[in-house]
Amino acid sequence: MSDDHATQALSCYGSVINRTPNLDRIAQNGMLFQHAFCTNSICSPVRAVNLTGKLSHINGVLDNIFPFDGAQPTVPKYLQAAGYQTAMIGKWHLKSDPTGFDHWKILIDQGEYFNPRFKENGRINKTEGYVTNLITDDALAWLERRDPSKPFFMMLHHKAPHRNWMPDLPYLNLYDSILIPEPASLFDNYATRGRAAREQEMSLEKDMHLNYDLKVWQDTSAGTEPWLKNGMERELAAMTAAQRRVFMEAYRDENELFIKNRPAGEALVRWKYQRYVKDYLRCVASVDDQVGRVLDYLEKSGMAANTIVVYTSDQGFYLGEHGWFDKRFMYEESYRQPLLVQWPGHIPSGVQSDALVMNLDFAPTLLDAAGVEVPADMQGQSLKPILISASTPPDWRKATYYHYFEYPGIHAVKRHYGVRTDRYKLIHFYFNNDEWELYDLGKDPSELNNVYTKNEYRSVRESLKRTLDSLQIVYKDFPENYLGALEPKQYKHKALKKAVQLTYPSEKPAALKSLTDGLYQDYNIYNAGIRNGYAAFREKPFEGVIDLGKSRDIYRLRFHFMQSPESWIYYPESIEISVSEDGKTYEPVPSIAFRPTQKTGHQWANLAFDPRSARYVKWMAKGLSYIPSGQPGAGEKAWIFCDEVAVE
Ligand code: SGN
Ligand code: CA
Secondary structure (H helix, E strand, O other), X not given: OEOOOOHHHOHHHXXXXXXXXXXXXXXXXXXXXXXXXXXXOOHHHHHHHHHHOOOXXXXXOXXXXXXXXXXXXXXHHHHHHOXXXXXXXXXXXXXXXXXXXXXXXXXXXXXXXXXOEEEEOOXXXXXXXXXXXXXXXXXXXXXXXXXXXOOEEEEXXXXXXXXXXXXXXXHOOOOOOOOOOOOOOOOOOOOOXXXXXXXXXXXXXXXXXXXXOOOOOOOOOXXXXXXXXXXXXXXXXXXXXXXXXXXXXXXXXXXXXHHHHOOOHHHHHHHHHXXXXXXXXXXXXXXXXXXXXXXXXXXXXXXXXXXXXXXXXOOOOOOXXXXXXXXXOOOHHHHEOOEEEEOOXXXXXXXXXXXXXEHHHHHHHHHHHOOOOOOOOXXXXXXXXXXXXXXXXXXXXXXXEEEEOOOOOOOOOOOXXXXXXXXXXXXXXXXXXXXXXEXXXXXXXXXXXXXXXXXXXXXXXXXXXXXXXXXXXXXXXXXXXXXXXXXXXXXXOOOOXXXXXXXXXXXXXXXXXXXXXXXXXXXXXXXXXXXXXXXXEOOOOEEEEEEEEEEEEEEXXXXXXXXXXXXXXXXOOEEXXXXXXXXXXXXXXXXXXXXXXXXXXXEEEEEEEEEEEEEEEEEEEEOOOOOOOOOOOOOOOOEEEEEEEEEO
């Protein structure tokens, strides 16, 4: 798997901008899927779906912020149990350490292109070299030293061609002095589209930064984010002197010409497009080479005949289409994933499939191919029947489902969900807007013409809405659960696993396990197992002390509260904080007040104060003395419900 490799940049998918001879080998040896789609077009969520065979709202990784709960059953764990040796090498990006692997060596977070850090067995080491090559080196070394008497499962995950597209030194001048064809929609004006397409922050024109993204280190204008300004300086500083010399030399002349001429308007967008896409394709060239090395190894060692090779990317990407880079939208370029599979003796060679498939299908497919029973709670379908017959069974799905959550967030793509059939796509943007879009892909494959309100599409629209409703029931995904702020279910803080001394016990103790276990928001009944519950207080205030074990630097206390007026549960009226070094004398700490932004639901009260050191942290939260008139239980005392106290 690679990161952000769009089908537009694979020659087996008809690329008009590059060649990928090694990746094409997989297509020639096996099957190419024309209609493979991700369920949530962003990194960590795709990875969690691939591992579990369950959608984001079930596996818990809604966006790039939520950590993966590694206690869940996953493909490598099922395969391990079936006698497989398992390995995970490269980009992981799931926050928690990998589980279910005999060997793992992962990049830290996004990873670095040059001289990256790898984490292996809990230790972090920096290795000199280029990331795509280093990941492949480790993969081949593991294949070489594995126990040949047992079957194996290896996940080899490249970082490339992810932003900020840093090519390896031998490829820096590839495509110099040629013009890469521009996509037809480079200057899209979003005429028929809604706010989501107009308000995104992933445009080449406005959001792609000259310094950080495009390697014009001479340009020091601030970007939309301050870190963009000196981004290239940081990248160059991380290189060895020899690497830096070659790297800077390769861009120098073109950069100087750019600074001298300073193109503007459309000419600037065109210049940015060329620089961006060339660097992206240079990164792809390394991926292609390195995949070739793996294929060669499998062929030379004789393993190819009995090995399934799958190539995919976590999602697609915009290569200037609609004027964009990045992904996230359910529009084709980022929704569609490359998917190539070779399995000699099982899949005929050089075949293609039009079946509507999702990355949700990967987990059941791999288990099925290995002869392991597919667990009933996996939500995808095995592709094995399609692979071995090279045809689509008549009862195969007629629509794919999508749900993107990371908003508010980087690139400002609004939350949305939708369905795609072989002919149409229906999308609903929600949260801080309520807009529908409908595309007739048969007539408008580039999705430039939203026909949602057109009369002639009335019956199509209604039928797609029925499909959408039924898929949401099948997948147990209810968007109304996501109308509020999103927070990960797990939280790391200084009070994690520390005991809380409550002055007055919770009046509903059955639900309470711990107020500092780092878990919260387990109210979502569609997520298996209530592990943590709310502590409840009514007659007496919610008051307690946490002993941090030693004096520690702290700056904020957070409480995760619930408000549900129909059950007489309210956010507290006031919260007072005090701290102590000896647990005896407490000093009051003035903090900012809690101002709830929602009437009902679950919300953090964030009480920041001037940073200080302390060992003991104490608080007293008072509930409403009178429930307001007009509300259920008016005039009565209110409950306080809290399920997490976090010390930062
Ligand atoms: C980084 C990138 C974003 C990108 C996200 C998600 N900025 O934040 O452009 O959308 O990752 O990518 S960067 O300048 O730091 O590269 S993902 O692949 O992890 O989903
Ligand atoms: Ca990605």
